[in-house]
Amino acid sequence: MATSNSKTMIRTDVNEGRSATVRRVRSVITIGVAYVVMTALAVVFALPLVWMIGTSLKREAEVLSIPPTFLPSTPQWGNYATVFETIKPFMWNSGYLAVLNVVGLLLVSSMAAYGFARLEFDGRDLAFSLLLSTAMIPSIVYLIPQYILYRNIGWIDTHYPLWVPRVLTPVIGTFLLRQFFKTLPRDLEDAAKLDGASAFRIYWNIMLPQVKPGLAAVGVFTFLESWNDLFGPLIFINSVDKQTLPVALALYRGEFFTQTSLLMAGATITVVPVIVLFISSQKYFIRGITMTGLKG
Amino acid sequence: MLRLSQRGRRNIEGWIFIGPAILGILAFQFVPILVSMYASLTTWDGMNPPEFTGIGNFRRLVVEDTFFRETLRNTIVFTLGHIPLTIVIALMLALLCNLNLPGISIFRTAYFIPAVSNVVAISVVWFWIYQPQNGVLNSMLSRIGIEGPAWLSSTTWAMPAVIMVSVWQGVGYPMVILLAGLQGIPHELYEAARIDGASQWNQFRKITIPLLTPTLFFLLITQFISSFQVFGIIYVMTQGGPANATSVYIYYLYQNAFAFGRMGYASAMAWILFAIIAVVTFVQWKLQKRWVFYE
Numbered sequence: 092m093a094t095s096n097s098k099t100m101i102r103t104d105v106n107e108g109r110s111a112t113v114r115r116v117r118s119v120i121t122i123g124v125a126y127v128v129m130t131a132l133a134v135v136f137a138l139p140l141v142w143m144i145g146t147s148l149k150r151e152a153e154v155l156s157i158p159p160t161f162l163p164s165t166p167q168w169g170n171y172a173t174v175f176e177t178i179k180p181f182m183w184n185s186g187y188l189a190v191l192n193v194v195g196l197l198l199v200s201s202m203a204a205y206g207f208a209r210l211e212f213d214g215r216d217l218a219f220s221l222l223l224s225t226a227m228i229p230s231i232v233y234l235i236p237q238y239i240l241y242r243n244i245g246w247i248d249t250h251y252p253l254w255v256p257r258v259l260t261p262v263i264g265t266f267l268l269r270q271f272f273k274t275l276p277r278d279l280e281d282a283a284k285l286d287g288a289s290a291f292r293i294y295w296n297i298m299l300p301q302v303k304p305g306l307a308a309v310g311v312f313t314f315l316e317s318w319n320d321l322f323g324p325l326i327f328i329n330s331v332d333k334q335t336l337p338v339a340l341a342l343y344r345g346e347f348f349t350q351t352s353l354l355m356a357g358a359t360i361t362v363v364p365v366i367v368l369f370i371s372s373q374k375y376f377i378r379g380i381t382m383t384g385l386k387g
Numbered sequence: 388m389l390r391l392s393q394r395g396r397r398n399i400e401g402w403i404f405i406g407p408a409i410l411g412i413l414a415f416q417f418v419p420i421l422v423s424m425y426a427s428l429t430t431w432d433g434m435n436p437p438e439f440t441g442i443g444n445f446r447r448l449v450v451e452d453t454f455f456r457e458t459l460r461n462t463i464v465f466t467l468g469h470i471p472l473t474i475v476i477a478l479m480l481a482l483l484c485n486l487n488l489p490g491i492s493i494f495r496t497a498y499f500i501p502a503v504s505n506v507v508a509i510s511v512v513w514f515w516i517y518q519p520q521n522g523v524l525n526s527m528l529s530r531i532g533i534e535g536p537a538w539l540s541s542t543t544w545a546m547p548a549v550i551m552v553s554v555w556q557g558v559g560y561p562m563v564i565l566l567a568g569l570q571g572i573p574h575e576l577y578e579a580a581r582i583d584g585a586s587q588w589n590q591f592r593k594i595t596i597p598l599l600t601p602t603l604f605f606l607l608i609t610q611f612i613s614s615f616q617v618f619g620i621i622y623v624m625t626q627g628g629p630a631n632a633t634s635v636y637i638y639y640l641y642q643n644a645f646a647f648g649r650m651g652y653a654s655a656m657a658w659i660l661f662a663i664i665a666v667v668t669f670v671q672w673k674l675q676k677r678w679v680f681y682e
Contacts (some may be wrong), residue, residue, distance in 0.1 A: 213401075
């Protein structure tokens with residue numbers, strides 16, 4: 092009994108030892124291959140943007156050279172000064188609309204989310220199903236009536252359609268923040284209620300600070316959606332000076348960006364703030380995506 | 388009396404909190420949806436009062452409008468190209484990221500950056516990359532002895548070119564979701580499989596893929612909904628051209644509503660889109676029993 096046991100033990104030990112080295116060698120190879128593949132893919136993903144930035148710094152003659160180059164021989168920082176003069180109003184429009192959207196939507200969605208998650212009142216569940224019901228319908232369905240509505244109330248060619256309706260229909264934000272509010276312990280509110288604090292005070296002073304990660308996620312999403320929106324400004328804005336940065340880039344390619352280098356500088360200025368925002372808020376952003384599956 | 392007023396106060400409080408969002412959804416979504424239903428049954432230029440024409444718009448779209456059929460076909464081609472490529476590449480990236488090697492966050496960020504980048508900006512950039520003469524892509528191809536086509540002005544290559552950009556931009560979100568799915572698979576399963584001597588490939592096939600099927604199912608549904616509504620890349624890069632080779636559903640809808648002033652017709656298109664999405668989602672839901680694995 093004892094001998095046979097020890098025999099098998101020895102055999103497995105040998106096997107283990109050999110397969111462990113095999114495994115180690117294999118895993119070193121795997122890791123090496125993985126790094127090579129990951130780097131190659133990173134290059135594929137980054138290259139168009141590197142080319143964009145490179146071209147934005149070239150002289151126009153260099154842009155048109157065949158074969159094309161990736162990086163400028165001498166960076167023309169002046170391109171940015173030139174393009175900045177052109178796009179200043181568009182940047183301002185995009186920027187202040189994004190801020191308005193973020194602040195407004197965070198307020199409206201966090202209030203609604205708090206109401207749905209922590210308060211009990213008649214009609215709450217019905218209201219929540221109303222909130223979710225329209226989410227199934229693609230937004231293109233109500234876009235046309237919205238357009239007619241805005242024309243009737245004089246909102247076409249103003250900035251209102253680009254923030255008021257969005258701030259007031261924060262379906263995903265409400266849904267996400269509701270999940271955050273739901274996880275908070277009850278006694279937080281109970282203690283405040285005993286002290287006679289009003290519902291608004293409890294929401295603002297006690298509950299809101301507890302869901303900061305959720306607010307950050309919703310805030311970043313909202314900023315991106317506003318800044319990157321194409322359809323809205325394209326349809327609702329007619330005047331050049333009211334246009335947002337990306338749509339100006341699309342519509343006035345030939346007028347304002349007569350040189351490719353300037354167009355690329357404009358594109359760079361459109362993309363970089365968002366990339367910076369994304370990198371600095373990645374943690375919240377990724378958590379937000381995985382919680383809602385947003386955008387799939 | 389006191390209890391009633393307390394309840395009344397609670398109701399008022401509650402509705403103040405949810406009021407702005409609910410009013411907004413009623414005014415900007417719910418009512419417009421009802422209006423859109425009616426508009427789809429009318430001939431309407433958006434200026435003059437709509438003229439009721441029953442199912443006329445739908446009949447014309449389905450029976451007569453050959454251009455509509457063409458855009459529908461283009462959209463299906465786009466979707467069939469976009470979804471498998473996006474999901475396969477996203478899965479590959481997620482698996483790589485899941486190895487958790489040092490420096491992985493830099494790579495993950497690089498893969499995700501196109502996803503947050505503005506669609507106009509990246510379309511403008513790719514437009515130049517695709518230039519036949521001095522574009523980067525063809526110059527790189529010529530270096531390995533391939534003469535690249537005139538991507539965006541070729542009826543054959545415009546659609547693949549557009550799909551390539553949309554995949555490049557689109558893999559970020561599915562990658563993050565798949566990564567979360569991968570991280571949710573319990574380690575013990577792999578350990579048990581390793582003790583049983585299962586190869587890496589078998590572990591992938593028998594553990595990773597089955598446990599990832601709910602995530603893949605979710606992605607199939609959401610990817611279908613979003614890729615069937617592709618617009619930005621097309622609008623900036625091809626304007627539906629050349630010779631309508633990339634004219635897709637939303638682009639034609641947009642033209643009908645805002646270029647041709649056919650609001651009723653465009654509304655009917657919007658509802659057909661909704662029906663397509665609803666039916667495809669429903670079918671996928673029914674089919675999930677066959678392949679989605681729930682613990």
